[in-house]
Amino acid sequence: MAPGMARRFPGNAGLRVAQGVLAFWAATAMLLAASQASAAGPGKLADPRPGDGRAERTVGEWLARMHDASRQRNYIGTFVVSSSNGSMSSARIWHACDGVRQVERIEALSGERRSTFRRDEEVLTFFPETKTVRSERREALGLFPELLKPDETAIPEFYKAKRVGSDRVAGFDADIVQVLPKDALRFGYRIWSEKKSGLVVKLQTVDEAGRVLEQAAFSELQLDAPVRMDKLAQMMAVPDGWRVEKSDAVKTTAAAEGWGLKTPVAGFKPTSCYKRTAEGIVQWIFSDGLASVSLFVEEYDRQRHLQEGSFASGATHTVTRRVQDWWVTAVGEVPPQTLRAFSLSLERRK
Numbered sequence: 001m002a003p004g005m006a007r008r009f010p011g012n013a014g015l016r017v018a019q020g021v022l023a024f025w026a027a028t029a030m031l032l033a034a035s036q037a038s039a040a041g042p043g044k045l046a047d048p049r050p051g052d053g054r055a056e057r058t059v060g061e062w063l064a065r066m067h068d069a070s071r072q073r074n075y076i077g078t079f080v081v082s083s084s085n086g087s088m089s090s091a092r093i094w095h096a097c098d099g100v101r102q103v104e105r106i107e108a109l110s111g112e113r114r115s116t117f118r119r120d121e122e123v124l125t126f127f128p129e130t131k132t133v134r135s136e137r138r139e140a141l142g143l144f145p146e147l148l149k150p151d152e153t154a155i156p157e158f159y160k161a162k163r164v165g166s167d168r169v170a171g172f173d174a175d176i177v178q179v180l181p182k183d184a185l186r187f188g189y190r191i192w193s194e195k196k197s198g199l200v201v202k203l204q205t206v207d208e209a210g211r212v213l214e215q216a217a218f219s220e221l222q223l224d225a226p227v228r229m230d231k232l233a234q235m236m237a238v239p240d241g242w243r244v245e246k247s248d249a250v251k252t253t254a255a256a257e258g259w260g261l262k263t264p265v266a267g268f269k270p271t272s273c274y275k276r277t278a279e280g281i282v283q284w285i286f287s288d289g290l291a292s293v294s295l296f297v298e299e300y301d302r303q304r305h306l307q308e309g310s311f312a313s314g315a316t317h318t319v320t321r322r323v324q325d326w327w328v329t330a331v332g333e334v335p336p337q338t339l340r341a342f343s344l345s346l347e348r349r350k
Contacts, residue, residue, distance in 0.1 A: 065198035066191070071097050073197055077170070077221035078109070083214045083314025090219075096227040103232040117236045124236055133238050136247040155289040158182050158267040167192060169201040170221040179290070184208060185266060185338045186291045187315060197223060205315040205333060213315035214333075249274040254284045258350035259297060265341045268293060286342070293332035293342055300327045310336050319343055 075095050082088040094105040106116045115126040125134040161179045168174065174192040181188055188210075192202035202217035238244055252275045254260060259282070267288040274283045284295040305327045311318040319330045319339035328346055330339035 066193050066200050069194070069198035070095075070200070071102065072099055073097070073199055073223060074225050074227045075199070075221060075223050076225040076227060077218045079216060079218045081214070081216045084212065085312070085314055087314065094225075094227050094232060096229040096232055098229065101229065103229045105232050105235065117232065119233060119236065122236075124238075126242075131239075131242045133242055133244045134247075135244055137249075158186065158288060159290060164190075166195075169194075170218040172201055172221065172223075174201055181208075183266065184335060185341070186288065186334055187213065189290070192217075194223075199223070207335075247276075248278050249276050249283070252282070254282070255349070257282045257297075258348055259284065260347055260349045261342075261345045262347050263345045265293075265338065265345065268342075291332065291334050293330065293334055293339065295342055295346060296329040296331065297323075297346075298327050300325050310339075312336070324348055 073095075074097065076093070078090065078092050080088060080090045089111055090109040092107045092109060096103050101120055102118070103120075104116075104118045106118075108114045108116075113128055115128075117124045117126075121137050123136045125136075126132075127134070159179055159181055161177060163175055164178045165176045166173065167176055169192050173195045175195055177191045177193060179189040179191065188206045188208075190204040190206060191200055193199070194201050201221060203215070204212045205214040206212055252273050254270065254273050257273070257275065265286070268286040268291075269288070270284065271287045271292075272285045274285075275281070276283070280298055282295075282297045284297070286293045286295075300322055305320070305322065308321050309319075311320075315333045317332065317334065317336045317339055319336055321328050321330075321343040323343075323346060326348065328343050330343045332339060
């Protein structure tokens, strides 16, 4: 990704590397989207424990199990996010839940000092060196795209999945589930799911040749840890003298902002749209149920928007293009040809 772009466009799942330790959150969101698609997908996986007499699990059952574990289990762990370009970040996470609500604390162990808290849709990031707190909503971050309804998801049509083996991660036995795309418009995934609970302990994003573009994995994990939601929530209080920066993103529609697609990109459906009023940037989010793409649109500025191009950071790809008097930045954990298809299809309608 071009320098400075991550801060200017703190966008969707395609910016998990730029957001560093937030990567594993987005992975959980991906699994939630897939779990809601279970009714649509008839595909089968091999029995994770052959010979125990159990029926085979469907793709949806596998992914729903992983998601349920993230909502039902408390844990403390250290995980590392790495990408093919050599970048790496690590963080300590405390996760508490009661089946309905979730609270998380993430302490960055590398890079800029910061502490991030998430309570359901509320996200607070504390920067101690500047005594600043950034307050955002989950949807405004774009890290958790709005989920598609089961009858609208394209997962079974564009992805297939199978169990490919077992492994140990952070001392836990895990099943390895491989999710592969059926076309060249999306990446594949390898997911390590802890055998007893189903919790995702490792996730890889892979290209068409099977090369790992990005990986997020626990290096140390304590399941069912004594983490209290109320204690974490108390830590979200803003200290006296600290400055709070709030996102100005407001929900809108692409049509209301004068935008549309000439031709839909196969499998991707619009999920939400936001406008950052101070900067005049519109973010239009699409999802196929697993992968997501954000289109950021702003007025063209010849001083800043010097050259159209394509950038990559691990699994995250970015394509920039001028459309009449507008500048379009397409971002997503998808191949660059997918982003080009979006940018070429985008048109001004008013």
